[in-house]
Amino acid sequence: MSATTGLQVSDLRFAYPAGDFRVHLPRLELAAGKALALAGPSGAGKSTLLRLLTGLLAPTAGTVSLGAAQMSAMTHEARRAFRLQHIGLVFQDFALLDYLTVSENILLPHQFRGDAGVTARTRMQDLTQRLHIDRYLDKRVSQLSQGERQRVAVARALVHQPQFVFADEPTASLDPARGRIVVDMLLEDARQRSACLVMVTHDPNLLPLFDQTLRMEDLPAA
Numbered sequence: 001m002s003a004t005t006g007l008q009v010s011d012l013r014f015a016y017p018a019g020d021f022r023v024h025l026p027r028l029e030l031a032a033g034k035a036l037a038l039a040g041p042s043g044a045g046k047s048t049l050l051r052l053l054t055g056l057l058a059p060t061a062g063t064v065s066l067g068a069a070q071m072s073a074m075t076h077e078a079r080r081a082f083r084l085q086h087i088g089l090v091f092q093d094f095a096l097l098d099y100l101t102v103s104e105n106i107l108l109p110h111q112f113r114g115d116a117g118v119t120a121r122t123r124m125q126d127l128t129q130r131l132h133i134d135r136y137l138d139k140r141v142s143q144l145s146q147g148e149r150q151r152v153a154v155a156r157a158l159v160h161q162p163q164f165v166f167a168d169e170p171t172a173s174l175d176p177a178r179g180r181i182v183v184d185m186l187l188e189d190a191r192q193r194s195a196c197l198v199m200v201t202h203d204p205n206l207l208p209l210f211d212q213t214l215r216m217e218d219l220p221a222a
């Protein structure tokens with residue numbers, strides 16, 4: 001794989017300062033355009049690993065590289081700027097601002113990037129149509145159901161066409177049919193744009209859709 005476009009992890013180790021949880025990931029490679037499912041029982045460390053891969057948590061040892069960017073070699077500010085530009089994140093709790101409308105939530109990260117222009121709006125229209133939430137664009141997020149909020153979080157993560165997409169159980173609040181729409185869209189979007197997708201899931205039926213699966217229970221003892 002190209003060293004400058006995919007995701008690479010080498011000998012990553014992490015322990016929370018408080019508590020007993022530890023993780024050791026000797027090696028992970030994900031080429032551009034490929035999708036990885038992160039599976040494992042509750043409490044196995046999937047969200048923790050996702051945070052390590054995005055630079056939201058710093059490893060105790062080892063390296064995470066997203067394209068040419070080695071996350072732990074960057075300053076806090078550089079990591080933040082990199083995330084804003086190149087990473088799309090769907091958090092488990094969605095991390096939406098309740099008092100803003102759907103479109104404001106989706107475009108807010110774009111404004112931080114100094115760009116909320118026509119391209120972003122066109123892409124927002126397309127994404128929200130495909131996610132069946134376009135009729136809510138002017139509604140406050142506080143007025144939406146959990147499943148609708150989850151899809152707003154997915155649209156927000158994709159609107160800037162990031163090279164790396166990380167999604168923490170993006171179908172948890174959805175019925176199977178809508179969940180499948182979201183997963184298919186994430187996969188199709190990543191493949192079309194040659195982006196990397198890492199998705200946490202509890203659903204074994206979804207695993208065959210991915211190019212690779214990492215099961216937390218297969219990792220060596222930390």
Ligand SMILES: Nc1ncnc2c1ncn2[C@@H]1O[C@H](COP(=O)(O)OP(=O)(O)OP(=O)(O)O)[C@@H](O)[C@H]1O
Binds near residue numbers: 040044048
């Ligand atoms: N800030 C923290 N400090 C100490 N321990 C933590 C912290 N956050 C999480 N943990 C612990 O780390 C372990 C892994 O948690 P994590 O949320 O990564 O698991 P998960 O696989 O994503 O779980 P779930 O499927 O339930 O979301 C758990 O035992 C959890 O209690």
